[in-house]
Structures are given as structure tokens and as C-alpha cells.
Amino acid sequence: MNRLPYLNHPDGLSAEALAAYDHISASRGHVSGVFALLLNSPKAADLVADLGGFIRFDSCLNPAVKELVILTALSENACQFEWGYHVGFAQKAGVSPQVIEVIGQRLPLDGQSEVSERERELVAYVRRLLVNKRVDDSLFRKFQAQYTVQEITEITLTAGYYAMVAALLNAGQIPAASGNPTLPEPGAYRTTSL
Numbered sequence: 001m002n003r004l005p006y007l008n009h010p011d012g013l014s015a016e017a018l019a020a021y022d023h024i025s026a027s028r029g030h031v032s033g034v035f036a037l038l039l040n041s042p043k044a045a046d047l048v049a050d051l052g053g054f055i056r057f058d059s060c061l062n063p064a065v066k067e068l069v070i071l072t073a074l075s076e077n078a079c080q081f082e083w084g085y086h087v088g089f090a091q092k093a094g095v096s097p098q099v100i101e102v103i104g105q106r107l108p109l110d111g112q113s114e115v116s117e118r119e120r121e122l123v124a125y126v127r128r129l130l131v132n133k134r135v136d137d138s139l140f141r142k143f144q145a146q147y148t149v150q151e152i153t154e155i156t157l158t159a160g161y162y163a164m165v166a167a168l169l170n171a172g173q174i175p176a177a178s179g180n181p182t183l184p185e186p187g188a189y190r191t192t193s194l
Contacts, residue, residue: 004172007039008032016042024049033081034165037172048164055161059154063093068119069158071095071103072126075183077166084180104183118146126159 007013008031010021020042024035027049031039034052038045059066067090074083083104090100098114101107102123109120121142128135135143143152176182 002172002174004037005040006036006172006174008036013039014042017045020045020049027053033174034168037168037174051161052165055154055158059158060148060150061154061158064090064095065122065151065155066158067093067095068099068103068122069126069155070162071100072123073130073159073162074166075103075106076127076130077163077170078183078186079162079166079169080176080182081169081174082162082165083183084176087181104181106184121146122155125155129156129159130163 007017007021010018013021017039020039021031023046024031024039028035035045035049038048055066061069067086070086071083071090073079074086087100087104091097096114098112099119102109102112102115109115109124112120115123121139125135125139125143128139143155147155
């Protein structure tokens with residue numbers, strides 16, 4: 001049962017919420033997930049929808065990098081609803097099922113031969129940022145050698161955005177859509193090692 005009203009239909013919405021609903025629906029074709037919760041705060045819904053649209057559709061990040069960041073943020077926050085969709089987006093972007101499994105099961109990155117060095121550093125960056133709230137200088141220097149300042153900014157922004165999305169969906173207890181892939185529930189992970 002949802003803890004917060006899930007406003008995925010225009011019926012009964014206030015004028016302000018209806019305007020936000022129309023804005024989101026026009027850009028995405030429907031209103032669901034975090035946006036159905038955010039309509040409880042229409043101005044926030046508008047602003048978050050615009051930021052999410054930028055991250056998903058206009059970011060400078062290549063699709064595989066973006067989806068690795070998103071999957072890692074969702075896994076670290078145990079966000080079932082978004083994970084269920086982004087697994088497919090990641091596969092379309094060329095992320096291997098083995099790498100998705102490592103991220104989804106929160107497995108240690110060392111010794112995972114199917115995870116490239118670049119993927120390992122990207123996942124480690126997001127994990128450290130979201131779990132430790134800091135990224136060490138050594139890893140950050142590696143990032144500076146691989147990514148532009150704009151890319152580092154957008155990688156960090158994307159991780160934070162999806163952590164926020166996860167917080168709202170988890171607080172509202174929004175599960176994965178029926179038939180979509182899921183994550184282990186918190187406490188069921190094999191490890192929390194970075």
C-alpha cells in the first residue's frame with residue numbers, strides 16, 4: 001500500500017497540480033513513479049521533471065555511462081521501481097548483464113573480470129559518494145583523467161538526482177512494476193563492500 005497519494009491520473013487534481021501533471025505528461029507521455037508522488041507538491045514536480053528530463057535526454061554523458069551511474073545509485077538506495085525500468089535501458093545502452101548483476105547485488109568490484117576498469121571506477125565513484133558521502137583524491141584524479149569537468153559534474157548530478165528519486169519512491173513504498181527486474185531488499189545483500 002502506498003504511503004503517499006499516488007496521483008497518476010488528472011481526476012481530482014487542484015489547478016496547480018493539474019498544470020504540473022499536464023507538463024509532465026506532455027514531456028514523458030504519462031505520469032508515474034516519482035512524478036505521481038511529486039504531484040503532492042506541484043511546483044516541486046515541475047522542477048524535478050525538468051531536471052530529470054535534462055539528465056535523461058539532454059545530458060552530455062554517453063548512454064552507457066549514464067545508465068551505470070543510474071543503476072548504481074538505484075542499487076545503493078534499493079529503489080525497486082526505477083531499477084525495474086533502468087535495467088532495460090542499461091542493456092540497450094550496451095551494459096552487460098554481468099555488470100548489471102554486480103551492481104544490483106552490490107558485489108565487491110575487485111576480482112570481477114567482467115567489469116572493465118572504467119566501469120569499476122565509475123561504480124566505485126558513485127558508491128563512495130552515496131555511501132561514504134566522499135570520494136577520495138586517488139579516485140577523483142582517475143576521474144579527471146577520463147572525464148571532462150562537465151562530465152564529472154553531470155555524473156555527480158545524476159547520482160544525486162536518482163538518490164533523491166529513490167528516497168521519494170522508497171518513502172512512498174512504490175514497488176517495481178509487475179514483471180520488472182527487482183533488487184534484493186535491504187539486509188539481503190551479500191556484501192556492502194565498496
